[in-house]
Amino acid sequence: MGAARYIWITDSLRPASEGVVPFLSAGMQYGFSVFEGIRCYSTDKGPAVFRMNEHVERLLDSAHIVGFRELPVTAEQVKAAINQTIAANEFSACYIRPMIYLDGAMSMTVEAGHPRFVVAVWEWKSFLGAEAKERGIRANIASFTRLHPNIMMTKAKVSGNYVSSILAKTESHRAGFDEAIMLGPDGYVAECTGENLFVARNKIVYTTPRAGILEGITRDSLITLARDLGYSVVEEPISRDQLYIADEVFVCGTAAEVVALREIDFRTIGDGKAGPVTRALQQEFDKLVSGRHARSAAWLAPVPALNAAAVRS
Numbered sequence: 562m563g564a565a566r567y568i569w570i571t572d573s574l575r576p577a578s579e580g581v582v583p584f585l586s587a588g589m590q591y592g593f594s595v596f597e598g599i600r601c602y603s604t605d606k607g608p609a610v611f612r613m614n615e616h617v618e619r620l621l622d623s624a625h626i627v628g629f630r631e632l633p634v635t636a637e638q639v640k641a642a643i644n645q646t647i648a649a650n651e652f653s654a655c656y657i658r659p660m661i662y663l664d665g666a667m668s669m670t671v672e673a674g675h676p677r678f679v680v681a682v683w684e685w686k687s688f689l690g691a692e693a694k695e696r697g698i699r700a701n702i703a704s705f706t707r708l709h710p711n712i713m714m715t716k717a718k719v720s721g722n723y724v725s726s727i728l729a730k731t732e733s734h735r736a737g738f739d740e741a742i743m744l745g746p747d748g749y750v751a752e753c754t755g756e757n758l759f760v761a762r763n764k765i766v767y768t769t770p771r772a773g774i775l776e777g778i779t780r781d782s783l784i785t786l787a788r789d790l791g792y793s794v795v796e797e798p799i800s801r802d803q804l805y806i807a808d809e810v811f812v813c814g815t816a817a818e819v820v821a822l823r824e825i826d827f828r829t830i831g832d833g834k835a836g837p838v839t840r841a842l843q844q845e846f847d848k849l850v851s852g853r854h855a856r857s858a859a860w861l862a863p864v865p866a867l868n869a870a871a872v873r874s
C-alpha cells in the first residue's frame with residue numbers, strides 16, 4: 562500500500578501527517594461518518610477517476626440519509642478536492658477515500674456537531690489478494706445477518722455499518738475462508754462485506770434486489786456490461802442453495818473489482834474456477850477502467866493538473 566504525502570482537509574491540501582481526527586468526535590466515538598471508496602486508474606490519457614459523478618452523488622446521498630442538513634461541500638467541491646489530492650500525491654492509479662464525519666456532538670444529535678470533510682488517497686492494488694482474480698476465492702455464509710434497512714440504512718455508506726462487515730469477515734478469515742456472504746433479515750443473499758454478488762446460471766445473470774444492499778457502482782457497471790454482451794440480467798432474490806447450484810458466482814466492488822467465488826460453504830461452484838461469464842466481465846471491466854472500452858469516455862474522468870494554490874503547508 563503506497564502512502565500519500567498529502568491529504569485534503571476541509572478546503573485545502575495538507576501534509577498527510579495532519580490527517581488525524583479528534584478523539585472526542587461522534588465520527589470516532591459512534592461511527593457517525595459517511596464515506597466513499599473510489600478508484601483512479603492509469604490510462605493512456607493519464608490518471609482517471611472511475612464513475613466520479615456517481616460516487617460523489619452517493620457520498621452526498623449517504624450524508625442526506627443519515628440526516629446531515631448543511632454540508633461543508635458541494636458536489637463540485639468534492640470532485641475538485643478528489644482531483645487535487647490525486648494530483649498532489651502524483652499517483653498514476655490509487656484508491657480514494659472521501660469522508661464526511663461528525664465532529665463534536667457527544668450529545669448524540671447531528672445538530673450538536675459539525676460535519677468535516679476529508680479526502681485521503683493511497684496506492685492499493687489488490688484488495689482480495691493477488692491470486693483472487695485468476696483463481697477465484699473461497700467464501701462462506703456468515704453467521705451474522707446483514708443489516709436490516711430499518712436498523713442501519715444500507716443505502717448509505719456509513720462507517721458504523723462496517724462493524725457488521727468486520728465481524729463477518731473476521732469470522733470467515735478465522736474459519737479459513739477469504740470472504741463472507743451475508744444473508745439479509747429475509748434469509749436471502751444480501752451482499753458480501755464490501756462487494757455485491759452475482760450468479761450466472763444457464764447463461765442468465767442474476768443479482769440481488771437493491772432494497773437491502775448498498776447499490777454498488779461496480780454492480781451497476783457490470784449490469785450494463787453484461788447486457789452489452791447480450792446476457793439477460795435479472796434482479797431477484799437469491800437463496801443460499803441457489804448459490805450452491807450456480808454455474809458461476811462472482812462478486813464485485815470498487816476495491817475488489819470482479820472476483821469469482823470458486824467455493825462456498827465447502828461446495829465447489831461450477832468448475833471450481835472463474836467461469837466464462839465471470840472472465841468475460843473481468844475482461845470488459847479491465848478494458849473499461851483502462852480507457853480501452855467504448856464506454857470508457859463516459860465513465861472515466863481524467864485528473865486535471867494540480868493547482869498549487871490548493872496546497873497549504
Ligand SMILES: Cc1ncc(COP(=O)(O)O)c(C=O)c1O
Pocket residue numbers: 598752753754755756757774775776777778779780813814815816
Ligand atoms: C457493503 C458493500 N456492498 C457493496 C459494495 C460495492 O460497491 P461499489 O461497487 O460501489 O464499490 C461495497 C463497496 O463499497 C460495500 O461496502
